[in-house]
Amino acid sequence: MKALILSGGTxxxxxxxxxxxxxxxxxxxxxxxxxxxIEKIARAGIHDIxxxxxDTQEQVKKTVGSGETWGTAITYIHQHKSLGLxxxxxxxxxxxxxxxxxxxxxxxxxxxxxxxxxxxxxxxxANTSVLLHTVSxxxxxxxxxxxxxxxxxxxxxxxxxxxxxxxxxxxxxxxxIFAAIDKIKPSRRGELEITDAIQNQLENGARVTCDLVRGxxxxxxxxxxxxxxxxxxxxxxLAQKIQMGNNVTIxxxxxxxxxxxxxxxIITDSFIGPYTTVGRRTRITECExxxxxxxxxxxxxxxxxxxxxxxxxxxxxxxxxxxxxxxASTFFLGDHCQIDL
Numbered sequence: 001m002k003a004l005i006l007s008g009g010t011x012x013x014x015x016x017x018x019x020x021x022x023x024x025x026x027x028x029x030x031x032x033x034x035x036x037x038i039e040k041i042a043r044a045g046i047h048d049i050x051x052x053x054x055d056t057q058e059q060v061k062k063t064v065g066s067g068e069t070w071g072t073a074i075t076y077i078h079q080h081k082s083l084g085l086x087x088x089x090x091x092x093x094x095x096x097x098x099x100x101x102x103x104x105x106x107x108x109x110x111x112x113x114x115x116x117x118x119x120x121x122x123x124x125x126a127n128t129s130v131l132l133h134t135v136s137x138x139x140x141x142x143x144x145x146x147x148x149x150x151x152x153x154x155x156x157x158x159x160x161x162x163x164x165x166x167x168x169x170x171x172x173x174x175x176x177i178f179a180a181i182d183k184i185k186p187s188r189r190g191e192l193e194i195t196d197a198i199q200n201q202l203e204n205g206a207r208v209t210c211d212l213v214r215g216x217x218x219x220x221x222x223x224x225x226x227x228x229x230x231x232x233x234x235x236x237x238l239a240q241k242i243q244m245g246n247n248v249t250i251x252x253x254x255x256x257x258x259x260x261x262x263x264x265x266i267i268t269d270s271f272i273g274p275y276t277t278v279g280r281r282t283r284i285t286e287c288e289x290x291x292x293x294x295x296x297x298x299x300x301x302x303x304x305x306x307x308x309x310x311x312x313x314x315x316x317x318x319x320x321x322x323x324x325x326x327x328a329s330t331f332f333l334g335d336h337c338q339i340d341l
Contacts, residue, residue, distance in 0.1 A: 007106035008054030016334030022056035024106035044114035084191030105169030110217040121172040127206040131170035141166035234258040
């Protein structure tokens, strides 16, 4: 079995940050989402991994490398334009060959391992398997109708309630998915939808099974979701602990975990509160911060407002003054921004 991770896309819901950075490389507890997925795939015993890349391919290649770190072999597959998940599978046809494969969207994060999902795929002798999750707002997602453990129908963002079982973006396929993709046409948004391909399989008698998420799952495509995913990863990995990289400097400050401070961070006269990650070489002076993701080489100084619920890019500068105060501030900033308060 091989694995295919989709790391193309434009990340429009996380702009302006994704104008200059792949959304799959945004960090949770200072580790990119994409790396968590590679580690999970490797733990499942899959070592041949293809990564679909787009305009940010050089960033992805620089971050991930050859895959040797995890005992895997990484193949990069360039998708010239994002034309749907089924199009991404078709683009990876040479890499996948006739092998079964797991496909994961690169902005998904979840705490269950893949072993049981893969085991179910083989035990049920399925052509396709989808990982489902129960939610209260299914209209925002593709949903599945399930009977006796098998999927009977799929619907993409239905206007009326059909099911509360959403498709998470984790799939397992055998080679028959390619014939199904060849039979579908682009959707109204001009994309080849993987749900249409699976529906075609169903209409032609394929066995489509499913498994349910055990634990939590998040799509990290929006600000609130990536902050929540960061909190969930903190709870799983660090609880109330404080984790620091090399050469971190803390002067006259209070650090209340869970917090992760990366290499060469400098914290002076500040309070760093729970669920905050601070990137490499970032300097924070006279600030109060909690529930934030702050990337690398950023400087925050003299901000009298508490900074909370924020995602702040690389090489950002926020300079405050004692006269400017209020209850709290929230920032969602792309790379290289400069703000004087």
